[in-house]
Amino acid sequence: xxxxxxxxxxxxxxxxxxxxxxxxxxxxxxxxxxxxxxxxxxxxxxxxxxxxxxxxxxxxxxxxxxxxxxxxxxxxxxxxxxxxxxxxxxxxxxxxxxxxxxxxxxxxxxxxxxxxxxxxxxxxxxxxxxxxxxxxxxxxxxxxxxxxxxxxxxxxxxxxxxxxxxxxxxxxxxxxxxxxxxxxxxxxxxxxxxxxxxxxxxxxxxxxxxxxxxxxxxxxxxxxxxxxxxxxxxxxxxxxxxxxxxxxxxxxxxxxxxxxxxxxxxxxxxxxxxxxxxxxxxxxxxxxxxxxxxxxxxxxxxxxxxxxxxxxxxxxxxxxxxxxxxxxxxxxxxxxxxxxxxxxxxxxxxxxxxxxxxxxxxxxxxxxxxxxxxxxxxxxxxxxxxxxxxxxxxxxxxxxxxxxxxxxxxxxxxxxxxxxxxxxxxxxxxxxxxxxxxxxxxxxxxxxxxxxxxxxxxxxxxxxxxxxxxxxxxxxxxxxxxxxxxxxxxxxxxxxxxxxxxxxxxxxxxxxxxxxxxxxxxxxxxxxxxxxxxxxxxxxxxxxxxxxxxxxxxxxxxxxxxxxxxxxxxxxxxxx
Amino acid sequence: xxxxxxxxxxxxxxxxxxxxxxxxxxxxxxxxxxxxxxxxxxxxxxxxxxxxxxxxxxxxxxxxxxxxxxxxxxxxxxxxxxxxxxxxxxxxxxxxxxxxxxxxxxxxxxxxxxxxxxxxxxxxxxxxxxxxxxxxxxxxxxxxxxxxxxxxxxxxxxxxxxxxxxxxxxxxxxxxxxxxxxxxxxxxxxxxxxxxxxxxxxxxxxxxxxxxxxxxxxxxxxxxxxxxxxxxxxxxxxxxxxxxxxxx
Numbered sequence: 001x002x003x004x005x006x007x008x009x010x011x012x013x014x015x016x017x018x019x020x021x022x023x024x025x026x027x028x029x030x031x032x033x034x035x036x037x038x039x040x041x042x043x044x045x046x047x048x049x050x051x052x053x054x055x056x057x058x059x060x061x062x063x064x065x066x067x068x069x070x071x072x073x074x075x076x077x078x079x080x081x082x083x084x085x086x087x088x089x090x091x092x093x094x095x096x097x098x099x100x101x102x103x104x105x106x107x108x109x110x111x112x113x114x115x116x117x118x119x120x121x122x123x124x125x126x127x128x129x130x131x132x133x134x135x136x137x138x139x140x141x142x143x144x145x146x147x148x149x150x151x152x153x154x155x156x157x158x159x160x161x162x163x164x165x166x167x168x169x170x171x172x173x174x175x176x177x178x179x180x181x182x183x184x185x186x187x188x189x190x191x192x193x194x195x196x197x198x199x200x201x202x203x204x205x206x207x208x209x210x211x212x213x214x215x216x217x218x219x220x221x222x223x224x225x226x227x228x229x230x231x232x233x234x235x236x237x238x239x240x241x242x243x244x245x246x247x248x249x250x251x252x253x254x255x256x257x258x259x260x261x262x263x264x265x266x267x268x269x270x271x272x273x274x275x276x277x278x279x280x281x282x283x284x285x286x287x288x289x290x291x292x293x294x295x296x297x298x299x300x301x302x303x304x305x306x307x308x309x310x311x312x313x314x315x316x317x318x319x320x321x322x323x324x325x326x327x328x329x330x331x332x333x334x335x336x337x338x339x340x341x342x343x344x345x346x347x348x349x350x351x352x353x354x355x356x357x358x359x360x361x362x363x364x365x366x367x368x369x370x371x372x373x374x375x376x377x378x379x380x381x382x383x384x385x386x387x388x389x390x391x392x393x394x395x396x397x398x399x400x401x402x403x404x405x406x407x408x409x410x411x412x413x414x415x416x417x418x419x420x421x422x423x424x425x426x427x428x429x430x431x432x433x434x435x436x437x438x439x440x441x442x443x444x445x446x447x448x449x450x451x452x453x454x455x456x457x458x459x460x461x462x463x464x465x466x467x468x469x470x471x472x473x474x475x476x477x478x479x480x481x482x483x484x485x486x487x488x489x490x491x492x493x494x495x496x497x498x499x500x501x502x503x504x505x506x507x508x509x510x511x512x513x514x515x516x517x518x519x520x521x522x523x524x525x526x527x528x529x530x531x532x533x534x535x536x537x538x539x540x541x542x543x544x545x546x547x548x549x550x551x552x553x554x555x556x557x558x559x560x561x562x563x564x565x566x567x568x569x570x571x572x573x574x575x576x
Numbered sequence: 577x578x579x580x581x582x583x584x585x586x587x588x589x590x591x592x593x594x595x596x597x598x599x600x601x602x603x604x605x606x607x608x609x610x611x612x613x614x615x616x617x618x619x620x621x622x623x624x625x626x627x628x629x630x631x632x633x634x635x636x637x638x639x640x641x642x643x644x645x646x647x648x649x650x651x652x653x654x655x656x657x658x659x660x661x662x663x664x665x666x667x668x669x670x671x672x673x674x675x676x677x678x679x680x681x682x683x684x685x686x687x688x689x690x691x692x693x694x695x696x697x698x699x700x701x702x703x704x705x706x707x708x709x710x711x712x713x714x715x716x717x718x719x720x721x722x723x724x725x726x727x728x729x730x731x732x733x734x735x736x737x738x739x740x741x742x743x744x745x746x747x748x749x750x751x752x753x754x755x756x757x758x759x760x761x762x763x764x765x766x767x768x769x770x771x772x773x774x775x776x777x778x779x780x781x782x783x784x785x786x787x788x789x790x791x792x793x794x795x796x797x798x799x800x801x802x803x804x805x806x807x808x809x810x811x812x813x814x815x816x817x818x819x820x821x822x823x824x
Contacts, residue, residue: 193683196670199632200743201660201687206694210683213698214674 039570044384047377051450063444070259070441077263086249087268094245095272096332097163097238098231099325101170105231106224108175112140113182119191120208122198143176145560146553147523148234150534152241153541154549158347162338166243170231181223189215221314225280232276236269237434240527246272247434254440266433273432279317286313351546358554359547361536368536372555375532378453379519379563385458386518387511389430390466394507396423397470424467431463439525453530457521465514472506508574516567520560533559582641583608583747583777584629589638590801591624598624600801601638606777611770613788613809614781616798617821622781625798626749629779630664631655643746660687663745665769667752669736673725678703680724680735681710684743710741714768730761737768748773750780754787766791785817 114120115136121129146154152169159165194211202210239247246269253261338344361367396419438456446452481498489497526534533556540548584606591599599621606612614622627633628640631647640647645658663684671680678701685706686694703711703720711717714734719727724735733753740748750769754762762784770778770791782788788795788809795812797804797820805816 192666192668192670193672195632196664196666197683197686199630199659199664200662200684201656201658202683202694203656203687203691205691206686206689209695209698210679210686211672214672214679 043380047380047384047450047454050373050377051381051454060445060447063446066257066444067441069257070262070444073259074263076260077267078258078260079264083261083264087246087264090239090244090246090249090265091268091272092331094235094239094247095232095276096328097166097170097243097245098228098235098276099328100167100332100334101174101235102224102228102231103325104167104171105174105178105227108171109178109182112136112175112179113186116140116179116183117186119187119189119194119212140176140179142557144173144180145520145557146173147520148173149237149240149524149527150537150553150556152238152243153527153538154351156241156243157541157544158351159338159344161242163243163332163334164336164338165241166235166238166245167332167334169238170234174227174231174234178223178227182220185216185219185223186212188219218314221318222284225283225317229276229280232273233432233434236273236432237436237524240434240436247436250434250437251440254437266437269434270429270432274428277428283314283317354544354546355550357547358550359545360551361540361545361548368551368555371531371533371536371552372559374450375519375522375526375534375556375559378450378457378522378525378530378532379515381450381454382457382461382518382522383511383515385455386461386465386514387507389459389462390469390507393423393426393462393466394470394473396420397427397466398473423470427463427466427470429463430459431467433460435460435521435524436528439528439530443529448529448531450531453522453525453532456525456530457518461514461518461521465510468510468514469507472510473503476502476506505574509571512567512570512574516560516563519563520556523556581608582606583610583643584779585641587639587641589628589635589640591621591628591633592636597801599628599635602801602803604796604803604806606779608777609775610794611773611778611792612780612794612796613792614779614796614798615783615785615788615817615820616781616804620798621801622798623751624801626664626751626779626781629747629749630662631659632664656687660743661746663740663743663748663772665736665740665748665750665753667755669732671724671732671735671739675724676720677711677716677722677724677727677735677738678707678720681707681720681738681742684739684741687743706742707738710738713741713771714738730757730765733757733761733765734768737765737772740769740772745773746776748776748778748780750778752781752783755783759784762787763790785812788812 115129115133118125125133148169151172152165155165155168159168189212191211194207197207197211198204235245236247236250239245239249240251242248246265250262250265250269253259253265361371363370399420435456438459439452442452442455446455476499481494484494484498485491522530522532523534523537526532526536527538529535529538533552537549537552537556540546540552582605584604586602586604589599589602589604590597602625614625616622624633628635628647629642631640631642631650634648643658643661645654647655647658650658672683675698679698681703682697682701689697707720708717711720714737716731716734716738719731719735724732727735748769753769754765757765766780766787769780778792780792785795789812792809794807795809796806797816799820804820807816
């Protein structure tokens with residue numbers, strides 16, 4: 001899901017350097033504009049064409065009635081006490097999975113981050129360690145390129161419907177991501193104090209604890225809370241596999257068409273997400289890192305703790321977090337016994353032998369390539385929808401900042417605030433309802449294919465992109481705008497001249513960035529039957545055709561890697 | 577004093593960085609109680625020399641003997657034991673900004689503590705007699721619980737000296753400790769450093785010859801990694817300085 005939000009803190013560092021010997025002329029600009037236009041128009045046209053030429057009809061007119069039923073019950077959600085009890089249990093399970101999963105991810109991240117950081121080895125790791133690091137790096141890249149949901153599907157075939165699956169499916173990919181971020185955070189702490197301590201003869205462990213932890217802890221804690229926020233979304237999503245929690249109840253209610261229950265469950269999901277979102281945002285703001293945008297490209301440099309003051313809220317949050325974790329451990333009913341049992345060992349052995357050698361799916365190369373193309377088309381269309389959502393909702397979700405002429409007052413101000421709240425709430429709804437649920441709803445009205453998947457993924461990604469972009473817009477430097485206003489330029493012209501370019505830049509960077517994640521997320525909507533590699537994977541897993549599963553995993557990995565490299569290249573290009 | 581008890585003895589010491597000699601074939605010894613000023617233009621090899629004296633930078637040729645041990649021949653554990661007896665202050669001070677002053681002072685004796693105690697001291701620590709005395713000596717008796725990043729530049733400098741005091745070093749090395757300070761402040765800090773090095777040896781790199789004359793007993797000039805002169809401060813005259821800084 002959003003675990004990639006934070007990946008490339010490093011790509012922004014060389015943004016200032018201008019390539020020597022390259023002169024930007026009017027011709028270069030014109031050529032770049034043409035290339036950019038083609039890069040947007042051609043893929044979108046191709047994806048659109050692919051989505052509508054499925055052969056079957058697009059809109060399922062019979063299904064529209066169902067959609068109508070769904071909307072009709074919006075104001076009369078199921079509130080029977082016994083059902084509310086089910087909802088409460090589901091919420092507890094979801095939060096418990098998220099909490100224990102995050103804890104696992106932090107453990108993996110702490111160990112992996114230490115091994116991956118250069119500073120822990122004084123920049124000169126021994127040859128054996130270097131080899132181990134290379135292996136670990138590859139393993140982590142692979143681990144995080146596989147979506148949580150796919151991890152869950154794979155783990156279910158080994159462990160069965162064990163709560164441990166829910167925890168591990170979150171802990172493994174999140175841990176891989178956390179290890180990378182922790183390693184970079186440790187390397188980002190100024191190294192002078194560490195060198196000073198070591199040169200006065202302090203042992204390695206205390207020297208690192210003294211010199212690195214005080215600077216790194218606020219960032220590490222912020223990141224941990226941010227991970228928990230993401231884990232909640234993933235935990236809801238994992239319900240689809242049948243592991244319990246709000247997600248499972250949602251899917252069951254949707255499929256049995258108990259629309260009133262759907263609304264109650266959606267409200268519960270929103271409530272849980274909103275509470276955790278708010279908590280995490282407050283803690284991060286209080287401690288160091290103002291928004292999750294700090295973990296994304298588009299901001300200058302690596303995140304640095306801004307405030308050294310220890311926040312009381314952060315302290316309490318850590319205490320509550322530890323106590324909550326213990327409670328979550330019991331509530332989730334996780335036991336590690338499943339990991340070592342005879343049956344697991346046997347099934348793992350069988351799975352490993354079954355997975356290799358890889359085999360092509362039914363239909364051979366053509367079917368595989370078709371699925372890859374569907375995946376890419378779906379991601380492209382989803383991104384277009386997400387950008388549309390952002391353009392429509394984003395400006396309202398951006399809190400206006402007062403200019404030199406003074407802020408607005410009275411009723412106008414109240415209306416502005418209401419619009420802001422509404423827009424933020426809409427974005428929260430879009431991103432909190434899992435894309436699987438959006439997909440199931442979309443599949444009521446549309447025939448299976450690229451379009452419902454793209455729609456579901458687009459709405460969901462729009463919720464995330466809209467928030468990221470709005471937060472980035474709020475942080476835009478107002479000095480250029482103020483200078484224009486001071487020199488007597490009218491407000492509309494100022495907006496176009498001074499506000500649009502940086503806004504467009506933020507939108508572009510985040511769009512490219514989310515696109516890479518979107519490609520990975522296609523697995524999610526595929527699993528419920530939309531299209532693409534995810535659907536192929538779910539179909540083959542259902543009939544235990546494991547050699548094909550391997551092929552599909554390799555193909556997904558290839559697609560993810562290719563988009564990531566392309567995205568990096570493009571992000572670099574738009575900075576030049 | 578016999579040369580056997582020399583605090584520092586360098587024989588033919590050199591340090592090469594990627595084809596360039598930062599220090600070349602240097603012979604130097606420092607006796608207990610001596611205060612040596614290292615003079616020379618930027619890039620003359622002063623910092624490289626100090627880093628080699630501390631053992632944090634290995635020499636590429638020759639032998640570095642500090643406090644009776646051949647630095648190049650020590651294993652990491654032995655080197656650490658030696659480094660605990662050498663105090664080093666750099667121009668950057670290298671304080672940990674986010675913690676309270678007393679932790680930064682404690683950092684000076686981290687090497688003496690077992691690991692568990694060092695780790696515990698990060699969580700629960702109060703200024704004991706030694707820390708309080710060190711802070712009193714540098715005029716920061718009130719500041720033990722202050723957050724380090726809140727202190728002024730001069731106060732931070734004093735914290736670094738308090739850290740040095742609790743380390744109780746037998747050799748004090750200071751790399752341009754006063755180059756960013758005004759003359760009054762510089763004299764004060766050098767006085768404190770000198771007091772911290774009381775009874776042991778003191779090697780300090782400086783840019784101001786007057787400070788060398790006031791606070792040191794001996795002046796060593798470095799030029800392009802080689803010894804330009806090595807004289808008692810009384811003989812530090814303008815001709816030598818002009819040669820060193822190429823002022824002619």
